[in-house]
């Protein structure tokens with residue numbers, strides 16, 4: 334549509350006390366700035382320009398592909414908007430200005446802001462909210478008739494003005510031409526010696542223009558300037574995500590204990606037990622039960638599978654698989670339908686075939702396990718020789734005895750058996766038994782004699 338959006342993201346965010354630029358601090362696994370960009374994109378504007386400055390290479394890398402204007406010195410929000418003037422050439426129409434550190438703003442609110450701007454034709458419309466604690470925000474000044482006259486920054490406000498609870502969200506709609514004209518007229522004669530975008534309001538008023546406020550929910554316009562505010566914003570995002578999953582038929586037992594990232598997908602009739610972390614591009618299919626105490630990143634969990642007390646990263650789990658308790662499944666692993674990976678098991682880049690079982694105390698690395706295989710307790714693949722990693726293949730129906738060391742590269746043939754306690758370094762042919770251990774000796778009466786020799 335005929336719309337441009339400018340997102341301010343050049344500031345350092347001193348109060349975060351961080352090496353990471355403030356706008357890159359994540360909420361639900363995505364930088365704050367990405368949340369704002371995504372919300373803008375819902376409006377399908379002609380142009381989106383992000384103003385970058387502090388550690389701009391890092392910011393540009395994080396938002397890939399979005400047009401950026403460079404504010405080399407952070408001289409204030411008004412100055413930041415001015416840096417987009419060249420990129421805005423040839424555009425004449427409504428422009429939304431947003432802040433990269435007000436990440437919870439909803440597309441619906443931006444649409445209302447725009448609607449007011451288009452239908453009532455003010456020179457500017459701006460998002461405001463009434464908040465309990467207005468500390469840190471610019472306050473909205475109105476005249477007796479209730480019209481907005483000015484925004485006063487907290488640092489410039491007197492006691493009476495500070496008591497005002499209606500705050501400026503830092504989100505505005507202007508006409509592009511009028512915006513740049515007014516910006517030429519603002520000064521930096523204030524306590525921070527900055528060019529405040531908020532001063533555009535008084536400039537417009539002095540020209541006899543109107544400025545309209547669009548009040549919205551205080552939760553949406555939370556500005557993140559500190560770690561405490563970041564935590565507050567995260568809990569609002571988390572609540573929203575879980576509410577929408579619950580509306581879609583997902584059960585959460587104690588939802589407040591589960592952390593979910595933006596890109597996670599969960600089908601209906603999934604049950605999430607307490608203390609789970611669902612991250613990255615994780616997908617969970619219908620009827621699965623996850624948790625308690627489970628962390629899943631970038632993984633797919635098939636329908637009806639159960640995962641408890643486990644850490645999964647980059648894993649594909651098919652339907653009806655049983656995982657945990659207490660296992661770590663690392664990237665490139667694939668657990669096929671009806672398989673089981675049990676207690677104190679670590680897998681790396683390994684496939685466990687249909688109905689195969691790895692129930693206890695096992696490490697499988699770079700291993701391909703076929704169908705219906707049983708891996709005995711304490712089995713370990715010795716897949717790393719200190720320089721290189723090698724593959725282990727365990728074919729269908731094989732039975733690996735407890736405490737087998739599989740020294741790779743090695744293949745256990747279909748239906749073969751390894752004896753408990755064996756170190757297997759040579760391939761085992763199908764249907765055979767391979768045992769590698771010293772013969773068990775028995776010395777009759779030995780223990781009894783030793784006891785008799787002991788002095789009383």
Ligand code: UD1
Nearest residue numbers: 341342343344407408409410413433434470471501503556
């Ligand atoms: C700003 C508003 C304040 C409002 C609040 C809402 C001004 C002067 N004040 O205050 O009225 O209540 O947001 O959250 O606008 N930035 C730049 N270049 C700069 C300075 C800032 O790009 O030179 C960016 C920052 O990266 C940030 C945004 O602009 O994303 C807001 O800047 P910040 O310093 O956080 O402003 P506030 O003090 O919060």
Ligand code: CA
Nearest residue numbers: 434556557558
């Ligand atoms: Ca801010």
